[in-house]
Amino acid sequence: xxxxxxxxxxxxxxxxxxxxxxxxxxxHLPVVFISVLAVICAWNFYLTYNNKPKPNSILANIxxxxxxxxxxxxxxxxxxxxxLVAMLMLSSLxxxxxxxxxxxxxxxxxxxxxxxxxxxxxxxxxxxxxxVSGLYILNxxxxxLLESKHNLKIASKQSGKLLLLALPLAIFLLLFLPKMxxxxxxxxxxxxxxxxxxxxxxxxIAKLSNSDELVFRATFNNSAPNAPxxxxxxxxxEFNGNAWLTSxxxxxxxxxxxxxxxxxxxxxxxxSVIAEPASQKWLYGLFxxxxxxxxxxxxxxxxxxxxxxxxxxxxxxxxxxxxxSTPLNDFENKRYTYLAHKKNVKAxxxxxxxxQNTQTDRQFYNHLLQYFVDNKFTYTLTPTPMSGDxxxxxxxxxxxxxxxxxxxxxxxxxxxxxxxxxxxASGYLGGELNLDNSxxxxxxxxxxxxxxxxxxxxxxxxxxATAVVAPERLNGSLSQNEALNTEFKSNLDFGLVSLSNFxxxxxxxxxxxxxxxxxxxWVLGFDKQKQNDFLKSLFGxxxxxxxxxxxxxxxxxxxIAYFVYLNLPKRATKLAPMVKEFYEIQKWxxxxxxxxxxxxxPSQQLQVYMEQSPQSxxxxxxxxxxxxQVRYGKKSFTNERKTQAKDLIKLIKTSK
Amino acid sequence: MPxxxxxxxxxxxxxxxxxxxxxxxxxHLKNTITLEHKTIYVLPSSLGWYFIVVAVLNxxxxxxxxxxxxxxxxxxxxxxxxxxxxxxxxxxxxxxxKFKDTFNSxxxxxxxxxxxxxxxxxxxxxxxxxxGTVQTSQHVYQVSSKTQxxxxxxxxxxxxxxxxxxxxxSSNYPFGLVSVWSYIQLQTYVFVYPSLEKVLSDAHVNALDxxxxxxxxxxxxxxxxxxxxxxxxxMGLHRVSWKHYAKxxxxxxxxxxxxxxxxxxxxxxxxxxxxxxxxxxxxxLVCEASEQNTPFMxxxxxxxVNTNTGLEHKQHCLALLSTFKGGV
Numbered sequence: 001x002x003x004x005x006x007x008x009x010x011x012x013x014x015x016x017x018x019x020x021x022x023x024x025x026x027x028h029l030p031v032v033f034i035s036v037l038a039v040i041c042a043w044n045f046y047l048t049y050n051n052k053p054k055p056n057s058i059l060a061n062i063x064x065x066x067x068x069x070x071x072x073x074x075x076x077x078x079x080x081x082x083x084l085v086a087m088l089m090l091s092s093l094x095x096x097x098x099x100x101x102x103x104x105x106x107x108x109x110x111x112x113x114x115x116x117x118x119x120x121x122x123x124x125x126x127x128x129x130x131x132v133s134g135l136y137i138l139n140x141x142x143x144x145l146l147e148s149k150h151n152l153k154i155a156s157k158q159s160g161k162l163l164l165l166a167l168p169l170a171i172f173l174l175l176f177l178p179k180m181x182x183x184x185x186x187x188x189x190x191x192x193x194x195x196x197x198x199x200x201x202x203x204x205i206a207k208l209s210n211s212d213e214l215v216f217r218a219t220f221n222n223s224a225p226n227a228p229x230x231x232x233x234x235x236x237x238e239f240n241g242n243a244w245l246t247s248x249x250x251x252x253x254x255x256x257x258x259x260x261x262x263x264x265x266x267x268x269x270x271x272s273v274i275a276e277p278a279s280q281k282w283l284y285g286l287f288x289x290x291x292x293x294x295x296x297x298x299x300x301x302x303x304x305x306x307x308x309x310x311x312x313x314x315x316x317x318x319x320x321x322x323x324x325s326t327p328l329n330d331f332e333n334k335r336y337t338y339l340a341h342k343k344n345v346k347a348x349x350x351x352x353x354x355x356q357n358t359q360t361d362r363q364f365y366n367h368l369l370q371y372f373v374d375n376k377f378t379y380t381l382t383p384t385p386m387s388g389d390x391x392x393x394x395x396x397x398x399x400x401x402x403x404x405x406x407x408x409x410x411x412x413x414x415x416x417x418x419x420x421x422x423x424x425a426s427g428y429l430g431g432e433l434n435l436d437n438s439x440x441x442x443x444x445x446x447x448x449x450x451x452x453x454x455x456x457x458x459x460x461x462x463x464x465a466t467a468v469v470a471p472e473r474l475n476g477s478l479s480q481n482e483a484l485n486t487e488f489k490s491n492l493d494f495g496l497v498s499l500s501n502f503x504x505x506x507x508x509x510x511x512x513x514x515x516x517x518x519x520x521x522w523v524l525g526f527d528k529q530k531q532n533d534f535l536k537s538l539f540g541x542x543x544x545x546x547x548x549x550x551x552x553x554x555x556x557x558x559x560i561a562y563f564v565y566l567n568l569p570k571r572a573t574k575l576a577p578m579v580k581e582f583y584e585i586q587k588w589x590x591x592x593x594x595x596x597x598x599x600x601x602p603s604q605q606l607q608v609y610m611e612q613s614p615q616s617x618x619x620x621x622x623x624x625x626x627x628x629q630v631r632y633g634k635k636s637f638t639n640e641r642k643t644q645a646k647d648l649i650k651l652i653k654t655s656k
Numbered sequence: 657m658p659x660x661x662x663x664x665x666x667x668x669x670x671x672x673x674x675x676x677x678x679x680x681x682x683x684h685l686k687n688t689i690t691l692e693h694k695t696i697y698v699l700p701s702s703l704g705w706y707f708i709v710v711a712v713l714n715x716x717x718x719x720x721x722x723x724x725x726x727x728x729x730x731x732x733x734x735x736x737x738x739x740x741x742x743x744x745x746x747x748x749x750x751x752x753x754k755f756k757d758t759f760n761s762x763x764x765x766x767x768x769x770x771x772x773x774x775x776x777x778x779x780x781x782x783x784x785x786x787x788g789t790v791q792t793s794q795h796v797y798q799v800s801s802k803t804q805x806x807x808x809x810x811x812x813x814x815x816x817x818x819x820x821x822x823x824x825x826s827s828n829y830p831f832g833l834v835s836v837w838s839y840i841q842l843q844t845y846v847f848v849y850p851s852l853e854k855v856l857s858d859a860h861v862n863a864l865d866x867x868x869x870x871x872x873x874x875x876x877x878x879x880x881x882x883x884x885x886x887x888x889x890x891m892g893l894h895r896v897s898w899k900h901y902a903k904x905x906x907x908x909x910x911x912x913x914x915x916x917x918x919x920x921x922x923x924x925x926x927x928x929x930x931x932x933x934x935x936x937x938x939x940x941l942v943c944e945a946s947e948q949n950t951p952f953m954x955x956x957x958x959x960x961v962n963t964n965t966g967l968e969h970k971q972h973c974l975a976l977l978s979t980f981k982g983g984v
Contacts, residue, residue, distance in 0.1 A: 106832070110706040113733065117714045120725040129725060136729070140736075143703075143831040147781055149797055162830070163732065166739055170731035177731075180719050526724050559738060566746035 004102055005149040011048040013142050013152065014096050014105075015041055017112060017135050021089060024119050024128070029086055030074040036067055040093040047097075057098055064094040081121060088115050105146055112139050124277075124313070126519050137163055169558055176535070176551045179528040215428060216275040216284055217517055218440045224433075225269040230450060230462055231284040231442060233427035235301050239416070241341035241389055244409060244424040249335070250301070266322040274315045274520050281306045284427060284442070286320040293317050294529070315525040323452065323460035328421060336421030336454060344392040344413060351417035361420050361455040365463060368414060372407065372465045379403060379470035404429075407465035408449040415463070421454035422463070429466075432513075439517055577637035578630045581645045585609070585623065588653055603628060616655035623648045684822065684839040687755040691748050691825070691838050698745050701828055701835035704737060711737070737833055744834040748827050751775040751782065751799060753840055758820075760847040760974070762939070764813040767846040769820065771806045775799045781829040784808050787821055815850045815935065817979045847978045852943065853936035855927075884908040919963055920945055920952035935977050942977070946970040957982045 004010065022037050029037075047054060054060075067090055075086045092111045099105050116139065119132050140159030141152060148155070218231075236244035268287055275283055285291070288302030293316035295307045302323065306314065328336065342348060354371070358364045380401045386394045392410045395402055408424050415422035429448035431440035450464040539546055582602055589596070589605075594612040596605045606624040610617040626645055629635045683695055700708060711733035718727030756770040771784065779799040784806060786792040792811045796804065812818050826837035884897060887907035900908045922941045927934035938954070945952040946965070954961040954973045961973055 106703045106706065110703065110710050113707070113710045113729075114713055117717060117726045117729045120723055120729075121717075121721060124723070124725055140831065143833070147828055147830070147832040159831070162736060162739060166732050166735040169735045170728050173731040173735070174724060174728050179722075524724055527722065559742065562739065563742045563746070566742060567749065 004105065004146060006145040006152070008048055008051075009152045010105060010142050010145050011044060011096070013138055013145075014108060014112070015045045015048070017116075017138060018089070018093055018096070020131065020135055021115055021119065024123070025085065025089070028082060028122055033071055033074045033086060036070060037089055037093060040067075040097060044093070044097050054098055054100065060094060060098045064090070067094070085115075085118050085121075088118065102146055105142070109139055109143050109146075122277075124520075124524050126516060165562075169555065172554065173551070174526070175531070176547060178547075179531055181528075213444045214276050214516075215278075215442050215444055215446070216273050217520070218271050218273045218284075218431065218442070219438055219521075220269055220271040220440075222270070224438070224440070225286070228464075228467070229286060229430055229440065230425070230448070230464075231286060231428040231431075232289070232303060232425050233282045233284050234425070235303065235452070236424040236426065237335060239339055239341065239409075239413065241343060242391060244412065247335075268320045268322060270317070270319045272315060272317045274313055274517075274525055276313050276520075283314070283316065285318045288321045288323050289318045290321075291316045291318050313520055313524050315521070315527065323462075326459070328454055333421055336423055337416050337419050339413065339416050341389065342417075343389040345390070346393040346397055347410065347413055348417040350396065351414040354414070355418040361453070362458070364415075364418060364420060365453060365455065365461070368411060368463070369465065369468050373468045376400065377402075377407070377465070377469050379466060404449045404464075404466045407469065408451050411463055411465050412451045415451065415453055423452050425450055425452050425462075439514075441513060441517070576631070578627050578645065581623075581649060582627060584649055585620075585652060588649075589613075602631075613655075616652045619648050619651040619655065623652065680839065680841075682841075684841045685843065686840070687842060687844075688752065689825075689838065689840045690752040691750065693749075695838045696745060696748055696836060697838065698741050698834055698836045700737060700741075701832060703828075704740070704833040704835070707733065707833055708737060740830055740833040743830050744827065744836040747779055747829045748782075748836040748838070750777055751779045751825070753784070753825055755840070755842050755844075756805070758844055758846045759807070760849060762849045763815050763851040765848075766809045766811065766813055767818075767848055768807045768809050769823075769842070769846070771808065773799045773804045773806055774801065776801055780827070782825065782827050785824040785826060786810055788824065810846060812846070812848050815848055815932070815978050817845055817847050817975065819845045847975055849974045849978050850932065850935040850939040852940045853933060854940055855937045884910060920950055921955060922952055923955040924957055925955075931980075931982070935980055939974065939977050942970060942973045956980060 018037075018041050022034060022041060026034055046052075055063075071086050071090055075083055077083060088111065092108055092115060095104060095108050095111075099108060113136075116132050116135055119128060137156055137160045140163060141156035144150065144155040144159055145152065150158075216231075234246060235250060236246050237250050238245045238247040271286075273284060283291075283296060283304035283306060285302070285304050289304050290298045290302070291304055295314060296316040297305050297307050299305065304316070304318065350371075354364055354367050358367055377400045381403055383402045383406065384399050386399065388394065392413050395406050396410050408426075412422045412424050426447070426449040428442045428446040429450075430446055431442035433440055448466070450462055450466070452460045453463045454460050535544060535547055586605070589609050589612075592613060594609055596608045600608065603624055606620055606627070610620045610624075613620070623645065626641060626648070630637050630641060635641070689695060711730050714726055714733065715730035717723070718725075718730050752772075752774045754772040754774070756772050759768040759770065761767040773782065773796060781795070781797060782799055783793055783795045785794075786808055789811060792809055794806055794808050796806060808823070810818070810820070820842045822839045822841045824837055824839055826835055828835055884900065885908065887896060887909045895909045897908045897910050900906060920941070922938050922945075924934055924938065927937045929937075938956075942952065942954065946967070946969075949965055951963045951965045952973075953963040954976065956976060959976060961969075961976065
């Protein structure tokens with residue numbers, strides 16, 4: 001045990017690491033608590049910078065107690081993962097504030113290894129990974145600094161080297177060690193954002209779609225089906241006067257696992273989806289979706305749900321068929337035409353008019369679409385907020401400006417008023433195809449709502465008034481929509497998407513997108529199934545038992561090789577100039593059977609060689625001269641002299 | 657006040673020592689040790705165990721959240737600790753610790769042992785620890801092929817003779833994750849002499865003459881010629897009697913003797929105070945007499961050291977004073 005040499009640098013480094021962690025957790029912890037952490041961090045930095053002593057333990061403990069109470073109040077007990085992270089950060093920072101001995105710093109650095117990993121619970125993007133890896137190296141460097149008196153640069157270089165050495169082995173272990181199932185179910189961190197909610201109430205919204213956060217990516221197995229892509233996530237069947245909700249009945253129905261096995265359904269597409277971490281259970285699929293993947297359950301509505309809450313991204317395979325066409329029973333018929341609040345009188349009368357003018361439900365469907373076109377409805381992302389109990393009337397007859405939610409609400413209301421079974425579906429529309437047209441990225445701003453209508457003899461069909469009001473919206477993402485582009489971008493937080501007008505930046509954005517896709521597909525999504533496929537492709541399914549053997553062997557060989565390398569005798573220090581050349585001549589002389597007594601100096605030896613081998617005497621004497629010049633005459637061994645020496649050796653060797 | 661003796665080593669402690677001795681098989685019972693495969697022991701340090709615990713926590717978290725990035729962190733930590741073991745071992749291998757000398761001290765100063773450290777490859781961060789306490793530990797940041805001296809203070813400050821216990825040679829390189837250690841067990845001892853207490857020495861000088869006329873033992877000196885002795889190689893040439901050599905071709909050495917004017921008797925019973933004070937006073941007298949090259953005789957209850965001078969005599973007397981167990 002010796003005292004710490006680099007206390008200042010160590011404190012700076014730890015402050016830096018925790019400052020980065022604080023920045024990472026800004027989005028997930030309450031502002032008050034984050035600012036407390038930031039203040040402690042800054043305080044420690046200040047003390048280090050000004051060489052002031054650390055606060056005494058009584059003061060620090062009182063403050064820690066206060067901060068703990070504040071933490072419990074502001075963070076709350078509801079989310080245990082957040083609570084854990086908060087406690088970890090708080091305790092580490094307070095420990096740092098009091099740290100004096102080497103042991104204290106040891107505790108902090110080891111805790112930091114855990115804190116750094118916990119970042120990955122919330123964010124697993126490439127950028128985060130790179131940053132955390134950097135911090136990881138820095139943390140190791142701090143460990144090294146505690147042990148030696150190097151400066152930070154050398155210590156980080158050493159730790160970087162060590163980690164670089166260890167990384168291939170760690171990756172190897174990740175690839176080959178059998179993946180274990182979770183020991184027990186842990187609560188996932190609850191992430192707040194999503195573009196969807198169980199309640200569609202468009203009328204009090206004034207601004208929409210300003211998040212370009214990724215929701216999921218879909219990769220089609222064969223060719224992509226034709227646009228538009230309606231990614232269904234939730235079905236709302238109950239209208240409460242303002243908003244469309246999912247009734248308890250449907251929720252119960254949602255939970256029922258899918259026992260349907262109609263093969264004669266029209267096949268539409270099969271694809272795999274990587275959903276980003278989200279706290280909600282719903283997943284996304286086209287039309288009537290089914291999935292055989294683990295952790296995913298399909299229900300009778302053709303919707304997909306997570307089996308359990310998981311904080312990480314989830315990959316699943318989907319097969320989509322057309323929406324069901326089985327006839328509705330009386331109960332279902334009643335439920336899908338039921339309107340509890342009939343305050344939107346004008347809309348109801350409009351439905352009546354349309355119904356009278358049409359014979360079939362299909363005709364009604366077409367007429368209603370035409371109605372939206374004829375009456376100059378427009379699409380906007382900044383609608384006028386409406387209130388009251390007849391918001392649908394206000395929208396249909398006064399404002400006539402709105403986004404998907406408005407159109408869907410109104411249309412579903414009209415359908416139900418006319419006695420046609422209808423329900424509201426929400427999810428995402430479209431998505432952005434990547435460069436090679438196989439992967440679709442869907443972002444929060446692609447959130448959409450539409451109506452599903454039950455038409456006799458056809459079954460459930462999609463009715464989307466947005467399709468006629470803003471047809472461009474159907475094909476591709478909002479970001480690719482020319483007409484709405486300006487409005488869309490003015491709504492968007494500054495980001496790469498908002499710069500997509502510049503071809504270079506757009507190209508860069510798409511490339512990054514692609515990289516990110518590969519990352520989440522290969523690194524984050526490497527699960528048990530993928531591992532099995534990978535191992536099978538390497539060894540074949542018959543030799544799969546070889547895997548543990550190979551893992552053990554490889555690891556063993558790697559460590560042994562490294563150990564041997566470490567213990568290799570260190571190569572002799574660099575030879576003085578001309579010595580190598582002289583050895584070469586000695587070797588030559590040995591071959592020529594010229595023997596010299598051992599105690600002779602090099603010049604004397606050369607003299608002997610000259611006498612014994614007169615044919616090369618001239619070159620030998622030149623060499624001797626050069627040797628003396630370089631070794632004893634303080635002449636530098638320039639390239640010129642080097643070539644001269646080489647030539648002389650050649651001459652000596654060839655002379656006969 | 658006699659040296660504090662531990663109240664009989666506890667059963668567990670003696671058992672532990674016995675097991676240790678059996679395990680170590682006297683491998684470390686030498687004055688120079690070069691660390692090699694047989695004599696290096698490696699285990700994770702306390703920090704290393706913390707580190708492993710965190711790695712396991714990371715692993716559990718990675719498994720439970722099925723999170724590859726956290727898993728890779730955990731694997732990375734496991735691999736790092738194994739690499740650290742290999743690096744730590746290779747670092748310590750080849751280190752040579754050589755016992756140079758012991759330095760006895762006067763209470764309450766602590767005695768020291770001097771070592772020579774040397775390693776063919778650079779060996780980082782080496783500590784020598786005596787009895788596992790921080791106070792008696794010395795740290796060297798780097799040992800290279802150039803010999804380096806290190807003195808290790810021992811935790812003794814009370815008068816006495818102490819056998820030197822096993823000394824731990826340890827290194828926490830790299831990153832303090834592993835502790836690589838070995839022992840060196842010296843078969844030597846150190847003395848902590850009584851503290852020095854100044855007394856007037858005149859009273860004790862010449863005391864001898866009155867008590868005995870036994871004369872003084874011959875003392876090698878430089879004043880008066882005594883006899884001729886055959887020359888031995890270690891004697892040097894400056895005292896060779898060249899006259900004899902010229903005559904007889906025989907190398908003879910002239911022997912001179914100092915006839916001291918004064919002799920001293922240092923008697924325990926003549927001192928004042930309690931046992932420790934008396935010993936301290938005697939200690940001072942012995943040192944002073946040696947410095948002035950005065951022959952002296954030391955008389956302790958039940959023990960008499962005959963008159964003599966020189967370093968050996970002084971050390972003999974001081975050792976006796978340190979280990980004195982009687983009372984007033």
